[in-house]
Amino acid sequence: MRLTGRLTGKTAxxxxxxxxxxxxISLLFAQEGATIIAADVTTNVVEGGxxxxxxxxxxxxxxxxxKADISKGSDVQSLFDDVAGxxxxxxxxxxxxxxxxxxxxVDTDEAEWERVTxxxxxxxxxxxxxxxxxxxxQEIIGEARGRIVNITSQHGMIAAPGDFAYGVSKAGMVYMTKQVAxxxxxxxxxxxxxxxxxxxTGKGGRAVDPDMLAYSESRTPLPRLGKPIDVARAALFLASDEATYLTGHNLMVDGGWMAR
Incomplete structure (x- = not known):
């Protein structure tokens, strides 16, 4: 992918x-010129590195x-106040x-529901x-005061087998995208x-269970499964000024899964 400085002068x-x-996403946006505020509850890398x-x-x-725990309103407000300042x-x-x-x-107890949501x-x-x-x-620059990209999931639109709280939460994000837009x-x-x-993503556990991978491969029309950079490139487009007259959209990056 050729880098073009599409986010030069932007704060993300x-x-x-x-x-x-x-x-x-953070690395690609930085390569495209953005000032990056990388927020997370930990510096540990799930996939290693x-x-x-x-x-x-x-x-x-x-x-x-x-360092910010986005489930806490005080952490979120401090994050945005700091960046704006x-x-x-x-x-x-x-x-x-x-x-x-x-x-x-039936197996989702209140603790899991609350932890996920x-x-x-x-x-x-x-x-x-x-x-x-x-x-x-903020003043309007180009056509926007600001751009928001929510990372949802195909499981915001179809069932997430054996992952009730996750699927509900992602469906909620799909809805919030439309409401804010x-x-x-x-x-x-x-x-x-x-x-x-x-x-x-490189993480282990249930995500790379052989049966789960085989199922995903069978459901995906393209001849490979996705990589984080695939999602990052889509997010870059939506965060850039190239995404004109486009809001409230939930862009599938699924190798054709939802088409099948």
Whole structure:
């Protein structure tokens, strides 16, 4: 992919930036010229490797890491206040932070429900609210006061087998994308989403169970499963000024899964 500086001069907050998809988005956005605020509850890398800030520093001198638990309103507000104070505006929010559950409805206890939805749903809402509040104070540049990219999932539209809380939370993010786009489009705040299919992030466990992989391969028309960079490239388009007259959209990056 040829780099073109599509995000030069933009300030971007990426949540869940330490690992997987969030890490890939942070690095690609940095390569495209953005100032990156990599936010996560930990610097540990799920798939292994060096902390994301070390990798960002290899490609830019315009990146910081902020430790934040997005399930806590105080952490979210401090994050956005700090970024607005340092840089004057928040041009881009990538709402990516996520955790999985792993239980069917009857096996989902309240603790699991709260753990998953506190991050995936409540955390997304808190970040959306803080982002929109800040963006409403900003002048329009190009066609936008700011752009939001939610990382949803194909499982926001179809069942997530054996992962009830996760599927519900992602369906909620799909809805929030449309609601924010509808409510704030007239204010030139752009809100879209990327819905990944099966993405191999490098983490272990249930995600790479042989039976799960075989099922995903059988459901995906393209001859490979997804990689974090596939999602990052879609997020880049939606975060850039190239995405014109486009809001409230949930862009599938699934190798054709939902077409089958």
């Amino acid at each position: 907050i990426v949540t869940g930036a330490s690992s997987g998809i969030g890490r890939a 060096t902390p994301v800030l070390e990798e960002l520093n290899k490609v830019t001198d315009k990146a910081i890491f902020v 340092r840089y004057g505006r928040v041009d881009i929010l990538v709402n990516n932070a996520v955790i999985r559950g792993g239980s069917s409805l 506190d991050v995936n749903l409540k955390g997304a809402y808190l970040c959306l609210r803080a982002a929109v509040r800040q963006m409403l104070t 509808s409510d704030y489009g007239h204010e030139s705040i752009i809100c879209n989403a990327v819905a990944p299919g099966k993405i191999l």
